[in-house]
Amino acid sequence: MRILIVEDEPVVARRLERLLRQEAGDEIAQVTACRDLASAQAHLAEADVDVVFLDLNLNGRDGFDLLTASVAGAFHTVVVSAHTDRALQAFEIGVLDFVGKPFGVDRLRTTLERLRGVRRAEHAAAVLAVRGVGRIDLIPVADVAYVEAAGSYAELVLRDGTRRVHDKSLDRLLAVLPPAFERVHRSFLLRIDEVVRLTVRAGSRYTAVLASGEEIPVGRTRYKTLKARLLG
């Protein structure tokens, strides 16, 4: 795990690093701490990170623009902030976790569980921030029918057929999407309520037929789970 900490309070940054290393030392490959936005952006431009711990009140600026840019990235975003009143807003835009200040080691254990994919985010994203040309679009999650893997990225397929590329991998997206989304295949996340019926093709290939008529392949191991969920 490669971690970037963006925090203008040096003591707080130090605490975050110390506790993370204490809890998940052998999983952590690298921790970088930046005190301001410029150096954080510089670091992100030249190094891959898996998770950014972000203080939402960087040098007095409203961090939400910054947060939007952050959640559009390939990495997970964890907000660490004193402004716990903004937690829900942060979750809705797609952060994996929101750690209120002051924090102790127990709280960070939960964050680490979410990072390992053991747990989904406490509140699902309501919109997905997608990097467009020179801007960031906010796509309502309600418009997404399914998500298809495209290399290390993901393609959001909207109900109207539009496709948008998201920098995050399927796993990372699943961690912030609502429970209605299910991993049905190595390369597919599917919104359960889009499924009209399940079919079995020759050679025991399973597919889920969507309202739009599209057929999405369903992994053999995941067929049972999906069927159980569909039958309620």
Add this chain to the structure above:
Amino acid sequence: MPLRLAAFVVLALLSGAGRAQEVTPIHEVRVRLGDDARWARPGWDDADWLVRSVSAPPDTQAVFWVRTQVALDPGAAPLGIAVYAVAAREVYWDGVRIGQSGQVGTTRAGEVPGPIDAVYAVPDSLAGSGTHTLALRMSTFRRPASVRGYVHGMTVGDLPTLAALSARGSLLALVFLGGFVLVALYYGVLWAVDRRRTPYLLVAVLCLAVAALLAAESWRWVVGYTYDLHLLRLLAVTGLTSIVALLLPMVFLVQFQVPRRWRVVGLLALAVGLALLSPGGYDTKALLVFWVALPSALGITAWAARRRRPGAWLGLVGVAVCLLALLATGYRFMDTAFFPAFGVLLAGLLASLGLQSRDERRRYEVARAEAARLEAELLKTHLQPHFLMNTLTSVMEWIETDPATGVRVLEALADELRMLADVSGEPLIPMARELALCRAHLDVMGFRREVRFDLDADSVDGTAPIPPAVIHTLLENAITHNAYADGTVRFRLREDRAGTTRRYTLTTPLADLDAPSRPERGGLGYVRARLAESVSGPWTLASAVEGDAWVTRLDLPVLPPLSA
């Protein structure tokens, strides 16, 4: 004052005091200059006498006679005759003298003035049905030439009714008088309590003048006087009318803060003076005075209403009612409509004053709420999550890694919070306390940022008053908007005196890696609001980038020093 009687009859009916018996005003009489005892006789032939209206007696001071025939229905007793006249007189009924007022004289020396108004009883034996002769012998040597219409009326009718008429009319006047005196007292006290409220003083004086006018008006009916004092009362009534007429627009001028109002008052006084100098009787003068006062009051209230002054339209309605009454009644305004209409006007005026003081109270409450809001804002800044939770997170870290530092930070934090709580409610504090508060904050922030923050304020006078947390807020802004890291950061506060102005210059180094941010947000809003609230006199606050520093200049008037 003609036709006052009609008014009193109306008032008497209005006052609803018992049964109104038949009383009949006499309209036409026969008049003859000269003196002859036989002219009292019922059968005397007066066909060659002048026929005149009662209220148009001959222009003379010497003795003259008045005769008229009175037809009585059966059962007219007890019968009375009321005579209202600025003259001495003898009253004859069917040749019998039934009463007199003073002593009629053939010369000035021989005349004794008597009561101006009197009711004479007709003996029951003479009050049978049929036609009777009423004759009056009159002289009026002590009547000044300026008093023209000196016979105000004669009425024949039920004796108790006649006796009660004037008293009944006065009853209402006295009720009004009491009301006006009370209002005058009330506003006088209000003004005494708060001397800045000039409109209250003017209203008090206005109400007193109206009460005095009522007293002068009703004096004749309540107390009465000998006819030679009539001019004195007329002068008092006219003078008081002028005072009332002048005060009324003045109250509005002051109440609605009309610009150049004293110039307007001067013009009004001039117009009232001209009205008083006009030819014509006292009624005409009074009428003209009202024609000066009411339209100008209407203009002033309309002006104020157009500018949305609180309560202006109430005053406008009151004045308009008065003016309509003046239009409708003309010469009879003083006798019939003045007091009720003025009551309405006063009600409007008082209601508008009430509205105005309600508005003032609201403004005061808003100002108080604003002060409370500022205090809350200052405290909230330090209880708000960003400051407190970051400090606590740092303290947690030190507790686990370096407890001794943790304790020192908590001490610094406690110092700062205690000082803030002490000063947050004060409008002004000595600069020394402000600087102590700043240094406590710099201590806390120094621990948090691992930077040494210095505040150099050698030239600053510690006794100078300043609203709490002004410099503190400016420093907070600097620390929030700059990524200060490593080593020592030095803030400088300098004070310069220039006459009646103190200039504070706060220099904070710029260490923002992005473009210099402009902290003209939240923090400076607080500073401006505090200055606006607590500093009487002109102040300015300006910030700009100068080289590698952010410089804030605060100019304050020199205020008396505060001891720390």
